[in-house]
Amino acid sequence: MPGGNGTPNAIRAENVCRHYTMGDSVVKALDGVSLEVQESERVAMVGASGSGKSTLLHLMAGLDRPTSGTLETRGRNLAVMSPEELAAHRRGTVGMIFQAFHLLPRMTLEENVELPLRLSEVPREARALRVREALERVGLAGRAAHRPGELSGGEQQRAAIARALVNRPSILLADEPTGNLDSHNGEEIMRLIYSLNESLHMTVVLVTHEQRLAASFAERILVLSDGRLAAEGRPGDPAVEALR
Amino acid sequence: MKVNDLLELAGRNLRESGFRNALTTAGVAVGVASLVAMLSLGAGLQGLVTDRFARSGLFNTIGVFTARDMRGMERSERRSGVLESNTRPLDDAARKEINVLPHVIEVYPEVRLLTDVSFEGRTLFTSVSGLSPSANQNEAFEKMHGRFFSGPEAAEAILHVDFARDLLAPANTPGDAFPLPMGPRAGGTPDVTDAQLDALLGKEIVLHYGEREPTPPPTEARTHTASRSGRAQNAVARSTGGDPGGADSADETVSFSVVRRERHLRIVGIVDTEPYAGITASAASRVFLPVGLAEKLHPAQASTLRDIMQAKPSASENYSALIVRVDDPAHVQPTQDALKGMGFRTFSLLDATKSLRRVFVIVDLFLAIFGSVALVVASLGIVNTLVMSVLERRREIGVLKALGASDTDVKRLFFVEAGVMGTVGGALGVLLGWLIGRAINFGTNIYLANQDLPHETVVLLPLWLIAGAVAFAIAVSLLSGIYPAARAARLDPVQVLRYE
Ligand SMILES: Nc1ncnc2c1ncn2[C@@H]1O[C@H](COP(=O)(O)OP(=O)(O)O)[C@@H](O)[C@H]1O
Ligand SMILES: [Mg+2]
Numbered sequence: 001m002p003g004g005n006g007t008p009n010a011i012r013a014e015n016v017c018r019h020y021t022m023g024d025s026v027v028k029a030l031d032g033v034s035l036e037v038q039e040s041e042r043v044a045m046v047g048a049s050g051s052g053k054s055t056l057l058h059l060m061a062g063l064d065r066p067t068s069g070t071l072e073t074r075g076r077n078l079a080v081m082s083p084e085e086l087a088a089h090r091r092g093t094v095g096m097i098f099q100a101f102h103l104l105p106r107m108t109l110e111e112n113v114e115l116p117l118r119l120s121e122v123p124r125e126a127r128a129l130r131v132r133e134a135l136e137r138v139g140l141a142g143r144a145a146h147r148p149g150e151l152s153g154g155e156q157q158r159a160a161i162a163r164a165l166v167n168r169p170s171i172l173l174a175d176e177p178t179g180n181l182d183s184h185n186g187e188e189i190m191r192l193i194y195s196l197n198e199s200l201h202m203t204v205v206l207v208t209h210e211q212r213l214a215a216s217f218a219e220r221i222l223v224l225s226d227g228r229l230a231a232e233g234r235p236g237d238p239a240v241e242a243l244r
Numbered sequence: 245m246k247v248n249d250l251l252e253l254a255g256r257n258l259r260e261s262g263f264r265n266a267l268t269t270a271g272v273a274v275g276v277a278s279l280v281a282m283l284s285l286g287a288g289l290q291g292l293v294t295d296r297f298a299r300s301g302l303f304n305t306i307g308v309f310t311a312r313d314m315r316g317m318e319r320s321e322r323r324s325g326v327l328e329s330n331t332r333p334l335d336d337a338a339r340k341e342i343n344v345l346p347h348v349i350e351v352y353p354e355v356r357l358l359t360d361v362s363f364e365g366r367t368l369f370t371s372v373s374g375l376s377p378s379a380n381q382n383e384a385f386e387k388m389h390g391r392f393f394s395g396p397e398a399a400e401a402i403l404h405v406d407f408a409r410d411l412l413a414p415a416n417t418p419g420d421a422f423p424l425p426m427g428p429r430a431g432g433t434p435d436v437t438d439a440q441l442d443a444l445l446g447k448e449i450v451l452h453y454g455e456r457e458p459t460p461p462p463t464e465a466r467t468h469t470a471s472r473s474g475r476a477q478n479a480v481a482r483s484t485g486g487d488p489g490g491a492d493s494a495d496e497t498v499s500f501s502v503v504r505r506e507r508h509l510r511i512v513g514i515v516d517t518e519p520y521a522g523i524t525a526s527a528a529s530r531v532f533l534p535v536g537l538a539e540k541l542h543p544a545q546a547s548t549l550r551d552i553m554q555a556k557p558s559a560s561e562n563y564s565a566l567i568v569r570v571d572d573p574a575h576v577q578p579t580q581d582a583l584k585g586m587g588f589r590t591f592s593l594l595d596a597t598k599s600l601r602r603v604f605v606i607v608d609l610f611l612a613i614f615g616s617v618a619l620v621v622a623s624l625g626i627v628n629t630l631v632m633s634v635l636e637r638r639r640e641i642g643v644l645k646a647l648g649a650s651d652t653d654v655k656r657l658f659f660v661e662a663g664v665m666g667t668v669g670g671a672l673g674v675l676l677g678w679l680i681g682r683a684i685n686f687g688t689n690i691y692l693a694n695q696d697l698p699h700e701t702v703v704l705l706p707l708w709l710i711a712g713a714v715a716f717a718i719a720v721s722l723l724s725g726i727y728p729a730a731r732a733a734r735l736d737p738v739q740v741l742r743y744e
Contacts, residue, residue, distance in 0.1 A: 061646065063738050083650065083651055087648055087651075088650075091647070098741060100741075102643045102646070106260055107256075118246075118249040119245055119644070121245065121249075
């Protein structure tokens with residue numbers, strides 16, 4: 001998928017490594033990954049457990065830095081950013097959702113969704129409306145005053161999506177968002193993410209190990225294996241299917 | 245993150261572990277309270293002492309003497325062999341000159357004589373001193389029987405209670421016909437009632453003294469024969485001028501007579517405690533009269549003979565000592581310098597105040613150290629609470645970071661939490677310390693009242709102490725926040741967000 005028409009890719013990785021040194025041994029969580037993701041593209045990342053999917057997603061999110069290589073979002077190299085610049089990247093460019101939702105249990109949904117706005121120093125007056133919009137988009141406007149513990153898993157993940165959306169990032173990074181949900185709720189979440197990509201033109205990188213979900217959702221599938229990009233292709237592509 | 249958002253999040257977090265944080269805050273409050281109580285006790289005691297000294301007039305008073313008078317005491321001078329023959333006499337001219345020095349508000353001579361005082365036919369030998377009107381400020385007169393002198397030359401006397409007892413003694417203990425001459429009685433002091441003391445007020449005592457009358461030289465001395473006793477004071481003093489090495493070797497004769505006189509004085513007051521009578525007062529006086537009157541009497545004092553022997557012979561009266569009062573203790577030193585420049589010896593308690601202040605600085609320091617111990621313990625409490633909080637909130641910190649919080653944001657969040665505990669603890673601590681101070685004041689005054697002593701403020705809480713204590717509490721809590729905040733900021737979000 002070449003992006004060579006002047007506009008930078010949403011994400012571009014070049015020979016990205018993430019090595020963990022533990023005493024004498026080196027764990028190569030990522031070992032020379034190169035890839036490109038287009039603006040507004042829906043990409044699914046699959047691979048066996050421990051193949052480096054989460055590690056790559058965290059690098060894209062700016063929560064971690066590659067040991068070597070280049071990792072760009074919209075032409076800006078995350079590998080050389082200062083911690084403050086990485087924080088700004090997390091606040092403004094990407095939104096993250098997790099398998100475990102990671103909502104703060106003592107805050108209401110409203111307050112949880114407001115957190116990114118606080119961190120981005122959005123003026124107080126503008127926040128309530130933005131929070132309402134985000135909660136309406138995921139269909140939870142009526143549960144704004146509830147705490148995460150009072151919601152089902154599916155609802156919690158929807159609240160987490162609202163929180164990831166509220167700052168209007170251009171990239172959504174999802175780490176096995178359906179892993180804790182039953183198939184019905186899982187499908188609902190996938191539909192929601194799909195619609196966000198359609199309506200908001202967000203780039204989505206979604207990690208999953210459910211081939212079926214990946215196939216129905218993604219425009220392109222990346223297969224990771226032992227910290228390397230083993231294959232990539234459209235759903236149904238034999239190269240991808242063979243490696244799953 | 246904006247400050248109000250930080251405060252809001254910090255407040256939330258503090259409320260979430262409310263009990264634990266309240267205990268930690270209470271620890272800070274106790275620490276601050278102990279510090280405040282200690283320092284306000286120090287401030288109170290210092291105020292008590294300095295106020296007392298200020299009112300005694302000791303700190304703005306200078307004693308002035310002729311240089312000659314003190315020479316015998318200055319070893320260094322004696323060793324160096326310096327002998328000035330032309331020392332300036334402490335006479336009226338000098339007094340007038342001193343009176344117009346800047347900041348001098350009062351100059352009066354020290355008058356003290358050992359003499360006879362009779363009362364209702366009995367005569368007692370005692371020490372009599374002149375008191376300046378400003379001595380009225382002295383605390384000795386706070387709880388006196390009767391009142392202070394009505395004027396600077398009033399024919400009135402104030403007695404020390406010991407002397408009043410002596411006057412009353414025969415009535416109380418008929419066998420004791422020989423009252424002690426002076427000073428507090430060693431033991432067996434007959435108890436006198438307030439009513440008996442009050443009955444003395446308004447009665448008269450007779451002061452017997454020798455008046456010094458100049459006789460113009462070279463006339464030979466007249467003789468006065470004492471009217472009642474053989475102790476005629478008939479003095480003719482001849483003095484050969486100057487010291488052996490002095491320039492003035494001409495014979496000069498100074499003559500004056502000492503004439504026996506009496507003066508009736510009305511008892512207007514009786515004091516329990518020794519009033520400050522003069523800077524040189526070493527012998528405790530038992531009878532006091534207004535200094536203006538004392539001066540007018542021209543009494544022959546113990547120093548009179550010494551004047552004849554030592555001072556440059558002069559017919560005029562020389563003062564044994566002058567007491568100079570300045571408007572402010574700060575002006576004591578310059579005035580003292582001016583007086584030295586005029587050729588006099590001076591003495592003041594300025595050096596004593598300096599060492600007193602030093603003592604209070606040291607006392608305050610120790611009180612502060614002891615008071616701070618509790619605050620140090622409290623700060624360890626803050627460290628402990630926040631470290632636990634960091635451990636418990638690892639996931640929350642990770643989520644905040646994933647949502648875009650910078651290390652600085654996280655650090656600030658914990659600093660604000662520490663600061664809030666410090667501020668609230670500091671404010672409560674000041675309140676608690678104030679209450680403790682009030683309790684100490686209250687208890688002390690109950691005790692003082694039982695001992696029949698006047699009310700005192702032993703614990704003072706000045707504004708600087710309130711502000712300082714709160715500021716100190718905040719500073720200590722922020723200091724305590726450094727380590728936990730750094731730990732929180734260092735936390736790797738990837739580790740805590742990993743699903744396992
Ligand atoms: N902090 C770490 N120290 C050492 N090894 C790590 C660390 N984090 C991840 N790894 C290793 O990196 C590899 C990739 O992990 P991860 O990206 O979580 O895989 P996935 O999400 O695909 O299951 C795994 O083998 C894991 O054990
Ligand atoms: Mg993973």
